[in-house]
Amino acid sequence: MKKSSKQPSKNRNKETVKKEDLKNISGGTQRFPDLKLDPDDIIRFFDEHKKNRKE
Numbered sequence: 001m002k003k004s005s006k007q008p009s010k011n012r013n014k015e016t017v018k019k020e021d022l023k024n025i026s027g028g029t030q031r032f033p034d035l036k037l038d039p040d041d042i043i044r045f046f047d048e049h050k051k052n053r054k055e
Helices: 014-023 039-054
Strands: none
């Protein structure tokens, strides 16, 4: 019995191959949490970080 190759045959069009490749991707979508940070908090964090590096 002949083994099927992993590469798509030459007569298949690119769109079909692309759709099948997209079906094989796992993991779904990634969502980032909605963070509401105050700009002052960010500045304070980096200032403290810079201070700690100098010591």
